[in-house]
Amino acid sequence: MGVAWPFADRNEGFREGLELALDEINRQGVLGSRIRLIEKDDKSSVTDGLTIAQAFANNSELTAVIGHRSSAVAVPASKVYDHAGLLLLAPSSTAPGLTAAGVDRVFRLIPDDTQIGSTMAAYAHAKRFNNVAIFYANDEYGRGLANAFEDEAKAVGMQTVDRLTDYKDLNDLRRIVAKWKLLGCDAVFVAEVMPDGAKFVSDLRKAGMKVPVIGGDGLDAAALADTAGGAAEDTVVASIFNPFAANEAVRHFVRSYEDKYNEAPRKWAAQGYDSLKLLAYALEQAGSREPSKLAEALKRTKSWQGASGPHSFDGSGDVRDMPIILKQVKDGAFQYLTEGARANE
The missing domain is CATH 3.40.50.2300 (Response regulator)
Structure with missing residues (x-):
């Protein structure tokens, strides 16, 4: 093999x-x-x-x-x-x-991205987020996941206020964040992998955006909290394994x-x-x-x-039939939100 x-x-x-x-x-x-x-x-x-x-x-x-x-x-x-x-x-x-x-x-x-994106959009809807911005990698993974999230978000009545795949520097991101605030953005969905996903989460907080961040399985790595530090706190991500x-x-x-x-x-x-x-x-x-x-x-x-x-x-x-697990960064480590979880990772 x-x-x-x-x-x-x-x-x-x-x-x-x-x-x-x-x-x-x-x-x-x-x-x-x-x-x-x-x-x-x-x-x-x-x-x-x-x-x-x-x-x-x-x-x-x-x-x-x-x-x-x-x-x-x-x-x-x-x-x-x-x-x-x-x-x-x-x-x-x-x-x-x-x-x-x-x-x-x-x-x-x-x-696949359709299943994961739909699950995360359903979670966002359950949390009563209404206006979501999407940051995604401009590749096979990022585009597919972003599209799936946006499609499901629209189906349940949420609005995508903006889609972003790149920014020049922190000042550019501050300008974008100011626009998102004017549009009433109340959550950001991240369709990116590590370590770029952690960098974006860190930069997003530096740019002054304090709304909840949710992401696909590409952010499911201990390096998220290690790299982004306190900026990653409370971030919710999708996973496929609950030990x-x-x-x-x-x-x-x-x-x-x-x-x-x-x-x-x-x-x-x-x-x-x-x-x-x-x-x-x-x-x-x-x-x-x-x-x-x-x-x-x-x-x-x-x-x-x-x-x-x-x-x-x-x-x-x-x-x-394969379950999609939700995890959240708490005190610098992932905590499983799925029923039956007993400890932090």
Whole structure:
């Protein structure tokens, strides 16, 4: 199996989650043999990612690929894999375009931007925010998430007062903030990844904007509070992993991870773990290593329970039923807002 991820710079427990799953799977084997991983670092680069994708496509021993972290890499790479007849399990790409091109063997193991954006808009509506500004990255991830949030916000009667993708400096942002205040902006939605998301949150507070900040899963990193400091306080973000969930699959993963690595797992560890465990499940269900049969087995999958919650797949390869968790920065650390949370992260 091939794995493509920015291991050197943005691993964040992903390799450890893979290794834990690999150990568990290979104790008994799958279809009479052990799984072997070929890991490549794509550096979150489209060029490097496509080079790796082509190398994997040319490797006749590979059945499936797990990766890539960035949607900007995963979307074009997915076409290479599908054309080569390989199965792709995408644990982090939220861009709707990943599964919108009619590919047959591409599976998304995380809620997409439409699901996450809709969830955050529903949260904003429940908090009675009426006039929201959107700051977003001008890339596959940022545009998709911003659009999804704005569409759902409009559907529930909220108004988007402005959309911003860049600003020159702090003085420019102060000018923008002054305009937002005149427009009655009562919350800011951030569709950006780290560390740029943390920088914006910090600059937003320096520019004098004190309204609540909410964000997508791109802000779900301990570095948000570490980088933005007090500016990040009370920020609410989307996540996909609750280590305190009252579920045996989650408890087993957390215990095993802590025993092996002497630290608590975070979401990318859970996604790495689930990716490989789900692949092993598909191999068992299909009784074959043939990628098309694995794809058929995954599309039949209903409520498979992983560390990140239940997984079902629709005909396009998008995951369904997977919970979206809300977290809020309190006293410099994330607190889970989802029912059942018991501690800070």
